[in-house]
Amino acid sequence: MNDVVIAKNLKKVYGSRGNVYTALQDIDLNIKEGEFVGIMGPSGAGKTTLLNIISTIDKPSSGTVTIDGEDIVKMNEEKLCVFRRNKLGFIFQDFNLLDTLTVKENIVLPLALSKVNLNEIEKRLREVSVALGIEDILNKYPYEISGGQKQRTAAARAIINRPTLVLADEPTGALDSKSSSELLQALSDLNEKNTATIMMVTHDAFAASYCKRIIFIKDGLLFTELVRGGSRREFFQRILDVLKTLGGGLTDI
Numbered sequence: 001m002n003d004v005v006i007a008k009n010l011k012k013v014y015g016s017r018g019n020v021y022t023a024l025q026d027i028d029l030n031i032k033e034g035e036f037v038g039i040m041g042p043s044g045a046g047k048t049t050l051l052n053i054i055s056t057i058d059k060p061s062s063g064t065v066t067i068d069g070e071d072i073v074k075m076n077e078e079k080l081c082v083f084r085r086n087k088l089g090f091i092f093q094d095f096n097l098l099d100t101l102t103v104k105e106n107i108v109l110p111l112a113l114s115k116v117n118l119n120e121i122e123k124r125l126r127e128v129s130v131a132l133g134i135e136d137i138l139n140k141y142p143y144e145i146s147g148g149q150k151q152r153t154a155a156a157r158a159i160i161n162r163p164t165l166v167l168a169d170e171p172t173g174a175l176d177s178k179s180s181s182e183l184l185q186a187l188s189d190l191n192e193k194n195t196a197t198i199m200m201v202t203h204d205a206f207a208a209s210y211c212k213r214i215i216f217i218k219d220g221l222l223f224t225e226l227v228r229g230g231s232r233r234e235f236f237q238r239i240l241d242v243l244k245t246l247g248g249g250l251t252d253i
Helices: 047-054 077-087 103-113 118-131 147-159 177-193 232-246
Strands: 003-016 019-032 036-040 062-067 088-091 165-169 198-201 213-218 221-227
Touching: 003 047, 019 047, 019 221, 036 047, 036 177, 047 062, 047 165, 047 198, 077 088, 088 147, 103 118, 103 147, 118 147, 118 177, 147 165, 147 177, 177 198, 213 232, 221 232
Parallel strands: 036 198, 036 213, 088 165, 165 198
Antiparallel strands: 003 019, 003 062, 213 221
């Protein structure tokens, strides 16, 4: 499998001389095509900073990041804009749906902006809506559907342009347990059946148990990693064991 993400010697420092905060230090990270990787760690560990750098929202103070063979650190804003649209899919905790558009219109927006032809848009819409179990709500508006349906709509929008990498930031944070399970199963199915490459930041061990590999960060440094083997229940327990070792209450992690 090809490397989708290669990050080397990542460092991120905030502030200026005399008042410096190091958010990330000496981070090396590889994500291969078709992986479902979780990023975990205590509050303030650097999870969001890492996600922001990989997602091109922020730049590292030093180090390199290549995604799909392209060096994103050296890109100017114009190139980054095109790169984000073509290569990255985003799933946020707060959905970020447009209330004035239907579910269908929200999902196909990235393709419409890229001027994809109508037949191809309809074909891809059918594929993603069936995969995420939302084909029966396409004509509804966001305010007419549940939180779980909103998040699956957001997931459909994130993958409809067939991105190289899907980035999920606490995607179950605003969902109840049933909706969380449905979304996580849908992401897992996308990963298995469509070979979608997913990087998910989460504080939730249950959500993390759907991943194939978990990278733990503490104090801006890589702490350890777990690779899933055996059942999801066993993996969940192994994740909990690492979180206890990391310290801090589980609600903090």
